[in-house]
Amino acid sequence: MRKWAVALVACLLLLSACSKEAPKTADKEKKKAVASEKQGKDLPYTFPLTGIxxxxxxxxxxxxxxxxxxxxxxxxxxxxxxxxxxxxxxxxxxxxxxxxxxxxxxxxxxxxxxxxxxxxxxxxxxxxxxxxxxxxxxxxxxxxxxxxxxxxxxxxxxxxxxxxxxxxxxxxxxxxxxxxxxxxxxLGFDLYKTPRPFTFLKENAVKGLSGKEASYASVAYFSNDIYTSVYEYDTALGKYKRYSNGELTIDLDTKQPILLDNIFITEMSHTPAGEGGLRDIDLESGGKGLLLQRGKAIEVEWKNSGGRILPYLNGAEAGLVPGKTWVNIIPQDPGIPGSVSLEAN
Missing domain, CATH: 3.50.90.10 (YerB-like)
Known part of the structure; x- marks a missing residue:
C-alpha cells in the first residue's frame, strides 16, 4: 500500500508539472505564429536597396x-x-x-x-x-x-x-x-548617409508579373565562357541561382548559394582606353535592357537617374521584386541579341 501511495503521489506531481508546461508550450507556439504573421504584414521600415x-x-x-x-x-x-x-x-x-x-x-x-x-x-x-x-x-x-x-x-x-x-x-x-x-x-566618414530607395513592386504586382518565359538565361562576355553568367530559376524558392563556368556561385565560407530576385541586363557603349584591355564605359546615354523576375523577362530601357542605373518601362521606372539584384553590364556590340540567351523550362 505504501508503494502504491508513493506511485500515486508521483503521478499527481507529474500531471501537475505537465499541466504547467502545456501553457508554456502553447504560449511559445502562439508567439511563433504571431511573429510569422507579423512578418507577412507591412513592417514600419524598409531597406532602400532590397525593399525588404x-x-x-x-x-x-x-x-x-x-x-x-x-x-x-x-x-x-x-x-x-x-x-x-x-x-x-x-x-x-x-x-x-x-x-x-x-x-x-x-x-x-x-x-x-x-x-x-x-x-x-x-x-x-x-x-x-x-x-x-x-x-x-x-x-x-x-x-x-x-x-x-x-x-x-x-x-x-x-x-x-x-x-x-x-x-x-x-x-x-x-x-x-x-x-x-x-x-x-x-577617416571620419558619415556612416548614416542612407542611399535613396529603389522602386519596388507590391505583392499583388509581383504575383501578376508577365513576360517571356525565362527560367534560364545566359549572359556572355565575348567568347570567353569562363566569364559567362548563367541564371536558372528555382520555382520552389522563387529565386534565380547563378552559375559561372558551369559551377554554382556560392559563398566560400558558408557554402550558401547566391539567390537573386532581379536580373537586370543592360547594354552600354564600350570603347578602348589604354593598354591591357582597359576601356571606357558609357554610363550616361541610356539604352536597351532586359529585366528578369520570377522566371519572366521583359524588354526595358536603362537610364542614369542621379548616378543610378535603373530600368524603365513605358517611360516610368520599372519596379523591382523585393530582394537581391544582379546587374550585368555588357558591351553594346554585340549587345543583348548577340550576348544573351533565354530559355523556358
Whole structure:
C-alpha cells in the first residue's frame, strides 16, 4: 500500500508539472505564429536597396566593394549578403564585381581587387563608401581628388586588409565588415548617409508579373565562357541561382548559394582606353535592357537617374521584386541579341 501511495503521489506531481508546461508550450507556439504573421504584414521600415521590411530602423551608409572574379578567386566571400551586384568588364575579357552592402553585414568580403573609374561612378550614385585594393590611373586620380569616400588596400594592406594564406596575390586580399567600419570611423566618414530607395513592386504586382518565359538565361562576355553568367530559376524558392563556368556561385565560407530576385541586363557603349584591355564605359546615354523576375523577362530601357542605373518601362521606372539584384553590364556590340540567351523550362 505504501508503494502504491508513493506511485500515486508521483503521478499527481507529474500531471501537475505537465499541466504547467502545456501553457508554456502553447504560449511559445502562439508567439511563433504571431511573429510569422507579423512578418507577412507591412513592417514600419524598409531597406532602400532590397525593399525588404524590418521592425527596426534601416538607416545606414552602404559599402561598395570591388570583388575579384578571376577563376583563382572563386568562390568569393560575402557576395550572398550583397543587396546589389554590378558585373562589368574590368580589362580584356575579365569581369569584376561591385558588391553593395547595406541591409546585411557580411563577416568577410573578398578577394578585394583594384578600382576602375566607372565602378566609382556606380558607387557614388548609391552614396556608398568605396572599398578596393589598387586602382587604374583614372580611378587613382579620382580617388586622390576626393571623388568618393574610400578605403584602399594600397594604404592599409596588412592592417584593415588581410592576406589569406590559401590563395596567392593578387587574389588573396580580404576585409572584414568590422574593419570597414573601423576604417570609416578613423577617416571620419558619415556612416548614416542612407542611399535613396529603389522602386519596388507590391505583392499583388509581383504575383501578376508577365513576360517571356525565362527560367534560364545566359549572359556572355565575348567568347570567353569562363566569364559567362548563367541564371536558372528555382520555382520552389522563387529565386534565380547563378552559375559561372558551369559551377554554382556560392559563398566560400558558408557554402550558401547566391539567390537573386532581379536580373537586370543592360547594354552600354564600350570603347578602348589604354593598354591591357582597359576601356571606357558609357554610363550616361541610356539604352536597351532586359529585366528578369520570377522566371519572366521583359524588354526595358536603362537610364542614369542621379548616378543610378535603373530600368524603365513605358517611360516610368520599372519596379523591382523585393530582394537581391544582379546587374550585368555588357558591351553594346554585340549587345543583348548577340550576348544573351533565354530559355523556358
Amino acid at each position: 521590411g524590418s521592425e527596426s530602423s534601416t538607416d545606414g551608409r552602404a559599402f561598395a566593394v570591388m570583388i575579384n572574379n578571376f577563376p583563382k578567386a572563386r568562390p568569393q566571400s560575402g557576395l550572398h549578403k550583397a543587396d546589389i551586384v554590378y558585373e562589368m568588364l574590368a580589362e580584356g575579357e575579365i569581369t569584376r564585381f561591385l558588391a553593395v552592402f547595406q541591409s546585411e553585414k557580411p563577416e568577410t568580403v573578398g578577394p578585394v581587387r583594384s578600382a576602375r573609374d566607372y565602378y566609382l561612378h556606380l558607387a557614388k550614385g548609391l552614396d556608398s563608401i568605396f572599398i578596393a585594393h589598387g586602382y587604374s590611373k583614372e580611378a587613382k586620380q579620382m580617388l586622390s581628388n576626393g571623388f568618393i569616400d574610400n578605403i584602399n588596400g594600397i594604404a592599409y594592406d596588412g592592417t584593415l586588409f588581410k592576406r589569406a594564406d590559401f590563395r596567392v596575390a593578387p587574389h588573396n586580399s580580404y576585409i572584414t565588415f568590422d574593419n570597414m567600419l573601423k576604417g570609416s570611423k578613423k
